[in-house]
Amino acid sequence: MMRHLDPTRLPTLHLSRGLVVAGLLGGVATASGIALTTTSGWLIVRADEQPQIMLLLTAIVAVRTFGLARPVFRYWERLRSHDVALRDLAERRTGTYAALVPLTPARLGARGRTDVLTGVVDDLTDVVEASVRVTVPAIAALVAGVGAAALTALVDPRVGLVLAAMLLATAVVAILADRLESRSQAAVLAARAEVARVVQLTTEQADELRVIGGTGSAHDWLRAAHVRLRASVARQSRGRSLSAAAVLVITGASTLACAALASTSGADAPVRALLVLAPVATGEALGVLTDATRALARARACARRLVELLGRTPAVVDHPEVEPPSRRPRGAWDPLRRTAHAERGTQGHPLRPHGTPRLELRDLAAGWLPGRTDLGPLDLTIEPGERVAITGPNGSGKSTLLAVLARHLDPTAGRYTVDDTDVTHAPLADVRRLVAVVDDEPHVLAGTLRANLALAAPDADDQVLVDSLRRAGLGTWLDGLEHGLDSRLGTGGLGISGGERTRLAIARAIASARPVVLLDEPVAHLDHPTAEVVIADLLQGAGERSVIMVTHHHVGLDRMDRVVTMQEGVPSHGQERVPG
Known part of the structure; x- marks a missing residue:
């Protein structure tokens, strides 16, 4: 035991x-x-x-x-x-x-x-x-x-x-x-x-x-x-x-x-x-x-x-009045519960629009240390399936915003709601289950390709994993692997490039079937042509998921529905909608 x-x-x-x-x-x-x-x-x-x-x-x-x-x-x-x-x-x-x-x-x-x-x-x-x-x-x-x-x-x-x-x-x-x-x-x-x-x-x-x-x-x-x-x-x-x-x-x-x-x-x-x-x-x-x-x-x-x-106290904990998922009556209605795997189906299809939540921030402020404000007050609404880019200089609150959306950090003021449900009054695990995060340095485990993907989708079958790799632009790479999903990566196995590592992280996000994808400088270490292709494959493979991308660069901004420029924790001007 x-x-x-x-x-x-x-x-x-x-x-x-x-x-x-x-x-x-x-x-x-x-x-x-x-x-x-x-x-x-x-x-x-x-x-x-x-x-x-x-x-x-x-x-x-x-x-x-x-x-x-x-x-x-x-x-x-x-x-x-x-x-x-x-x-x-x-x-x-x-x-x-x-x-x-x-x-x-x-x-x-x-x-x-x-x-x-x-x-x-x-x-x-x-x-x-x-x-x-x-x-x-x-x-x-x-x-x-x-x-x-x-x-x-x-x-x-x-x-x-x-x-x-x-x-x-x-x-x-x-x-x-x-x-x-x-x-x-x-x-x-x-x-x-x-x-x-x-x-x-x-x-x-x-x-x-x-x-x-x-x-x-x-x-x-x-x-x-x-x-x-x-x-x-x-x-x-x-x-x-x-x-x-x-x-x-x-x-x-x-x-x-x-x-x-x-x-x-x-x-x-x-x-x-x-x-x-x-x-x-x-x-x-x-x-x-x-x-x-x-x-x-x-x-x-x-x-x-x-x-x-x-021994440190976590920055985010469940509200004392929140009922843990394990204690809920079986079949109880949960506004945050998503039928992600059912929506995806056995073929790994992307979520339908009604499976993606609406995220809303109202007068929200947050900080990494007590008494300090690194973000806000901020008003931001992300509609289901919307692609939003967050830009701005270092220290402008971009990563803090992603941390709040992923509920790695709770607001110090204002509200963050998912389909009109305040996340601070919802089980932490349920909120995080909605979000897949791809950062600028995705980690590759020293193990098989299947194990690296199963980290995000432990119950997914091989067909779903292969489909996720192809949606992330790794189809040709996968076809060239002698052992397919059983190929070993990292120490004692295959080495992968920076672009392949980023795509693998994106494949994890797709395989997870989580309806919201958060990207923190996903192509920061790639050359411009490779970055353009990676972003294009990501947005196409994401299907109807909402995508929020933090970036210092202008790569892929023309593919987004909206660009929000941050300055000292708040939008520096109106949110720009990219012409379709």
Whole structure:
């Protein structure tokens, strides 16, 4: 059963039956390594005394057994721990994405798309992997260390006490290493995020930087970001080096102490060799704890970042008096419910006019931050099936208007109605189900073409998906794919051009059968001829859907029914109707 993710509580470590079993298996593997080293030492010294071979058979069999047991139990430990971690990662990713969707886009703050996309994935991976990198090694080291100290104490109690002191000293070093790592981890993560931000900025704006002669400045920004990252990593590495060196010093001191005690124990030479090698083998097993502390500090910092992001209050929530769709009586009339799939039919035909709603904004104002107005007051009516272009300079409120229409942002004043129903008094899911959004950087998943389309139309059959691709102008491209809808895109598959990616996003919108299509600079990165063809295919494939397009360019404006020019959050003049 899927576990619900509480975005305000992301434990970096948790004990489960699977992890405990994996830790015990790892402890047996580590103990086998310690036993292999000490038994081999006993066997070498005893063989040097040249006894009868029959007196060595038990030790020989033990060495072989421990040598085989170590990799076998290590394999079982890895198999068990990774199975638990991957299952946990899949569940947590699902829960994290579910918590992230309501925050998009108004509550993502200043973090760019690359930072959010890669940061959330990497942070969550580090949090989940902490269970494998910290919990399992800690249990294994504890089991093996205590076992080695106990068994050694049976031979010589004094050496057993030395091993026990060695365990305590290593635990103290691990605690100090965790503190050192935690102090530097936040700086390293911030420096890595800055590098990602600068890389995204310079690559996305490469043409503009080249035009204004800013390439050199961009190189300086990137160099400064890397210098900061290098300095942060260097400070972190010094703490790691000190902790690793401390474990070696503890192991060396323990070995010397055991050697001194063994020389006065009165035991024969093979036993003395076993006692001297015991701290050496145990120190090697305990050395993994410094790596575990690094993983713990990194996971803790990543968890804080995730909590800070996912713990925010969504900008848009259902009105307290709105009845959720799941609680409505079956067959109850819903003014916002659209029979999109029924209208489309099995052949993927566009919606009929009566399936497209009328959108109306009256004295509407909205803002991304409390107390700030980025749009309005604005009056705008979009009739069913109408094509409207929204133009204007940066900061004029175009994207804010699209966010309001998609109900990613609620108005701070005025009304937004769909077929005379105020959207703030309607279920959020019902309003968003009316709208398909195509932005300027549509994302292509590393998967099959069918999976990329099913993201918008999970219940659509192949015929509908193929029809959507052809309506988006990808018919010839589809015919050239060897595996058709099963062709794999992205990593490990086919690469696609900017125009094909835009058309794929348009195909998603068409396949979704949603009656309103919102376009945010859909052809911003395409050359003029390609952009003209894409817009023409889009409007033709949209059928009777309403289309609202935000653009800085004049591409496709002659194909629109109306052009609204924005200036400082309001129309700068009357809405222009394009001659037919």
